[in-house]
Amino acid sequence: MSKANDLIAEYRSTGTLGLLPAGHFIDGAFSQPAHNRTMESFDPGSATPFARFTAGTKEDIDQAVASSRRAFDTVWRDTAPVERSRILQRASALILENLDLLAVVETLDSGKALQEAMGDVRGAARAFEYYAGACDKLQGDSFPLGPDYVGYTIHEPVGVTAHIIPWNFPISTAARGFAPALAAGCTIVAKPAEQTPFTALLLADLLFKAGLPEGVCNVVTGTGAETGAPLTAHPDVDHITFTGSVQTGRTVMKAAAEDITRVVLELGGKSPVVVLADCDREQAVSGVLGAIYENAGQICSAGSRLVIEKSIHDDFVAELVARTKALKLGHGLGNPDVGPVNSSEHLGKINGFLDRARADGSDIVTGGSVTEDPATGCGWFFEPTIVDAVSADNELAREEIFGPVLTVQIADDADHALALANDCQYGLVAGIYTSDFAKAHRLARGIDAGQIYINEYFAGGIEVPFGGNKKSGFGREKGLEGLVSYCKTKSIAARIG
Template identity: 60%
Template sequence: MADWSTTAAAVSNQLPSMHFIDGEWRRPLSGNLMETFDPGRAEPHAQFAAGTAEDIAEAVAAAKQAESGEWRKATPAERGRILMRAAELIRQNAERLATAEVLDSGKTLAEARGDVRGSARAFEYYAGAADKHEGKAYPLGPDYTSYSIEEPIGVTAHIVPWNYPLSTACRSIAPALAAGCTAVVKPAEQTPMTALLLAEILVQAGLPKGVCNVVTGTGIAAGAPLVSHPDVRHVTFTGSTVTGINVMKAAAQNIASVTLELGGKSPNIVLADADLELALDNVVGAIFENAGQICSAGSRLVIERSIHAEFMERLVKRARGLTIGHGLGEGVNFGAINSAEHLVKVASYVEGAKSRGVNVAAGGNAVVDPATGKGWFFEPTILDDVKWDDPVVQEEIFGPVLAVQIVDGLEEAIEAANCTDYALVAGLFTKDLSKAHRIARDVDAGQFFVNEYFAGGIETPFGGNRRSGIGREKGLLAVASYCKTKAVTIRI
């Protein structure tokens, strides 16, 4: 433990405690600081600025001024070169970023390193897209020339969640910058550090001052003033459905567009003809990665009755074999719950299920790091043969809790998959491609994975339907979200 504690202390002592506005570190105008906690120890590890509406106003003003400055005049190719340099600098700072992410979020170091790699890849991808987002020509006949121009939409707001602080920030900031927009970023108060480090990296990569600003603080004190600011033209929000509705209402007051990536209750369907070993690997990863704190987690297992008993026996063994501990600890592959408040929420769902007689096949309890006796942890939990209308099937728990639904055949599997108000992603394991195409057609989801959960990457559009959100991130569609189309028609 001593080795990782020393590393943690060294990184924490060098983390920023101020906002990043107009290319420089700025103290909060209120003078107040907040504590950020290490979930693996349930202890504060650093301080950061407590932002207010006044700080937000300064950041938006900086972004507004930068919008018409050298960033607006930069060619798309130059924007791309800056984003590519940012990708390289993220890679060069990978270990510092990953360690800071572990200390803020509670995830394992392996998971955080993967997030950093994905973040660098996001900037790399959109660097290549910066000079390839083209307008169109319209055929009005020989007497007219008509074409469209894709212009940057303006100042953009980015509300970043606590479960994937760096990678979620990068997947929205990078396309916004590729389009030529400016940005004000408000990271979650639980995980503020990597967004601040990223802003510094972007300036080092050559981004002009004011183009990307980061204001830290609570959602009420800093987030709400940001999404309702009249100079913000687009809001990208990732978080709960309830908060997303309020964000959409606030943006609507200024006729600002939104991208909302909200809750999920995603089904992972395993048919009787599936490769069970492959399915096991993916079902475990889909719900227990990042301790289940993933909007697109495979939090429901929809499984055919004929293989249920065998699959459950092997799945329970896998769940019990995961090693709980601090994310920097050696051999740990299951990290912490992000906060004490969220641990209470996860536990309350499981206690409620127990009180209703739901069969707890594995886990079911809040625990601590066995090496230190500290931290906010919840055991990998499997609730078996749950009724479809039970809250643990219908509502997003956002923790390491898998609800199992048993079905008899393909049609019932489709019905089970569609039985909630959410439609973010869905997974399927089968060797029958005809069944795969049919189920992909009939299950409502923004992304559908076959024989690999979390398949795809920055290239594939991501987002939800119904209560899971509006709009798409990732892919070239994301760049379009940060553009406004101008049609030009000339009589010749």
């Protein structure tokens, strides 16, 4: 933490950091395009700008895609898997060596608490470590065609991959896409969110320092309209990995359809946490709190709906309210319990949900209002909020708020809880708290979601495939399935007799 403390002191003294990258990262170097257009990046904890970054154009995207195409065709797809593994291992080590810098920058850009950002950086290092171990184990199958034939499959890298990175988990999302793409032999053009550009740039530089050839990983910053749209519509992109809203996901799919480009979409969520009467009460209360208030609820897989059995509802919600009221808000660099939300625009969106809830007479049992850092009177903060006894047709139970707002739905029993859990347009994840493992696994099979947590929300790690059903998207990231997402399977059958 000594390096982190020095960086925090520098920021508090100067209002910025001297180590922030400038320009796009293309062909193994930072470069400022001739147009020299820039944008401000804001610190959500103070609601003030702390740096500027390059506002890219379609021409910058064209340059980055051409660079990645050259690198794919001439170098990376034919690099031996064991050498790709060594580079990814070195990248993992370099990420950990730069833990403090990456975490402080992530906190300033996104607003999240520093300890959460440090966890994200460690997770990014682990992603590269995991896929480094998979590079030389990406094996095909053989087919039993009889004595006169031989048949087998091989996995080939899909080619140039586009990565649209969201603002809520910038380095985590970048790493979980970059690492398997590189392991498979693909090249990368990434467009980080305009709110959080810096850690993707720093990560690309670390990958180059780890031995990645020029052009294998390029990062272009800017707005979605001026850089994201040209990237997803580019005819020389072979695959798109997108994380973001359903509305933007539809736009990405339409752009990809023009050239029949492959896509993996990780979209929104309204994930239920099912708490049954026989649960471990402390375990469940702590799990529900973490599921909704980590990163101020700005998580696609946040447990934003508590579906609780009626017989324990009153005492359980009373305990939740008491512990929610005790949570401390503050600037991310001060390691609060709950940090700010990412932008003024997003704060207004969250507040709109609660204004409508008040007008509808909803039971807001704690929170429900815009607030500020109690230490400074600044920043984009929303009170940790619980809305009780919400009906299944209420927008609070159906729409993704993407903030520190927990909706409570009351179930008569486990079967009713299952029905409530599935009564949703999303199907990303779900949590279950019960001491009856048979009941837990019956619910896990019955809930329509891509990933289920039992007795620990956010259980698992890079080893566990992640992705959604219904309007939460399709395709899987993480795990070995995430590696196969960046491959084309080729079948070969030969007559030998």
